[in-house]
Structure formats: structure tokens, C-alpha cells
Amino acid sequence: MIGLDTNVLVRYFAQDDIAQSKRATALMESLSAEKPGYVSQVALVEVVWVLGRCYGVDRGQMKDIIDSMITTKELVVEGADTVRKALRVFVTSAKADFADCLIERSGHAAECECTVTFDATASKVAGMRLLK
Template structure:
């Protein structure tokens, strides 16, 4: 496996630096031979955060991008099932990726609940509870 850093994913998705994008495209083409490419959950969280806060892309664009990573035969995403469930929660609510992922990952680790002050997240995410 070849680990992929956030900046590699950003070039792949945003195509905003021709020189670096060419290098990333070359790497992606080689993944069937040298890979697969591996995206850990921290990298994925940073990737989504950057896209949501800095790129001006919509939630739908970002969800499509993450779904595309999951669908790639040459990319392995850590906690893939949790990421898929996170996207489902996002599609059915207004919660952000990080909130859903954190609560769902905590559930996977055996937590009875994840406490929060975020009322929207507490209503929409299984296992997220409002701390009152």
C-alpha cells in the first residue's frame, strides 16, 4: 500500500496546480501496479474539512468526492463502513462530516453515546446525545 496525504487528495480533487496534479495523476495511474493507495481517517477528516471550509464547494460536491474515493478499486479508505454510514447520515440531515463520523466511529469502538452541545447533531446522528 501507498499512503496518500491530504495534499495529494486535494490536488486529485481540486485540480488546482497543473504541475502537482500531473504528478498525482501519474501516481493514480500506477496504483494498480504499486498500490493500492491508502487514506487513513485523519487524512480523510482533514481533506473534508479543507474542502468544506476553504474551497467553497457544496456539501453535495464533497459527499460525491468522498463517495468517489470509496468507489475506487485502487484506493483503500480506513473505516470504510463508517465513512459510508457518515455519508448516509449527511444525505438525510444537515450535519457535517466530522460530527457524524466522530459519533459513528465512537459507536464502533463501543461507546454507548457521544455527548455534544450541538443540537442539530444530537437530533440527526445515531449515538450522539445532547449534554444538558
Template sequence: MRSCAWCAGAQSPVSRTAQPYSATRDRASRSTNCRVLWLSGRRPSVRAVDTNILARYYLQDDARQSRIAQDIIAGGDLFIPKTVVLELERVLRAVAAQPAAKVLDCLAHLISLPGIVVEDREQIEAAIRHGDHGIDFADALHHAASAGCTELLTFDGRGYARRAERHRLWPPVRVPVA
């Protein structure tokens, strides 16, 4: 598991005992879709969290809210939409001015925590891997979500398309021309 610099001193027992994804897969597969359970009449015990809870957990910038966030994470049975992961990456990198590598380490840490179910986990994992190759996390997540397509079109030929080509990503990322 990748380590997260923000988590190294965290008081949460979860951050010290995180299990690999395979150890939480059975639990995760039973509770990945709160809406389906809700519509079927069975009320899920899984709680979804917003970006600000995760930001407080990692940044520790507000003592009271950080303690609450640690308790929430330690309690487990949490669902994190991939849009929250995307927003968390932006908050940590742009607002908290952290380097991309540090942010990717924290995202990898987050999805490895026991009791955490992340929407489209495989796409998030792929986006983290692509991010290690210098591809913007949002672009990498778009690419991972487009895995069943024949190509991904963008006008970002200088950055995204070149990096994707260099790393031979599938589907290929292409710049459309007239």
C-alpha cells in the same frame, strides 16, 4: 457509484473505471495495515497519501501537481488514513468553498476507486450517509467511530443532537445536563 463533478473531466483512467467496493475488498483486506506488515518484517508495497495529493487530484488547481496526483491515484496500491479523508472534506468544503453535497459525492468517489484502501472504510461510508442527512461530516465520522458505545455526548444540541435524533442514529447523541 456516486459521481463527482470534479472527476467528470479528469484524465485519470481510474476515475472512469472505478469498481464498486466489493470488487476491491479482497485486495483491501490484505493491505489495510501498513504498520503491522512493517513490524512483522514484511515491507508493504502500499503507499500512504496526504491530503494535499488528493486535493490536487480533485481541485485541479495546479497543473503540474494535478498531473502527478493523477498518476499516483492511477498507480493504485494506496492507503488513505481516515484523518486524511476528514481533512480532505474540510479543504474541499471550507477552503475551496464547495457545497457539502458535492464534497460528499467526491468522498464517495474516492473510497470507491480501485487500488485505494481507506482506513475504517465502513466508518467513512457511514459518515457519508449521515452527511446526506445534514450532519456535519466530522460529527458523522465521530458518530460512526462510536458505534460500539451506548451514547455520544455533545454540547451541540441545536444541530448535531437534533439531527441525530430525527434520523434515529445509534448510538443516540445526547446533550448532558447538570
């Protein structure tokens, strides 16, 4: 298994740099169930941020991208079940930030009583508890 950095994943999905996208695609196509690529939750959060902010990828497209990463046998996504649950919250709320959704769902998976925040929006849409 080899780890995949955000920039490799972005080049693969965005296909925006001829040389780097070609190398990223070749690498991604070389992965297999026996030798998969590993996507950390940190890299996944960055991918969502970059694709959304820099490339205008909408929530529906983001869901498709993340779902494809989770379901392909050529990739191992850290905490895939938690990511899947965070993704559900993210796509059902127009204001939810994916990172906030993942932070809250990660806390839940770790059996935290709650996840506290000073972010009022995160407390409303991502299920966190506002710290007053």
C-alpha cells in the same frame, strides 16, 4: 500500499496547482488493486473540510467524491463501512458536519452506548447525546 496525505488528495480533486496537481494525478493513476493508496479517516475529514470550505464543493458532490474513494479498488479507506454510514447522515442533513457524523458513527462501530458532546447541533443532526 502507500498512505495519502490530505494535500495530495486535495491537489488531485481540485486540480488547482499545475505542478502539484500533475504529480498528484500521476501518483493516483499509478495506484492499483495490488498497490493501492491508503486514505485515513483523518485525511478524509480534512479533504471534506478543505473541499467544502475552500472550493465550495457541495454535499452532493462530496458524496460522489467519497463514494468514488470507497468503491475504487485503487484506494483503501480506513473504516470504509463506518465512513459510508457517516456519509449517509452527512448528506441527509443540511446542518450536519462530516467530522461530527464520522465521530458518532465511529463510536457506534466501537459499540459505545452513545457519543456525548457539548455541541447542540451535533446532538440534533449527528446523533450524539448532549452533555448537560
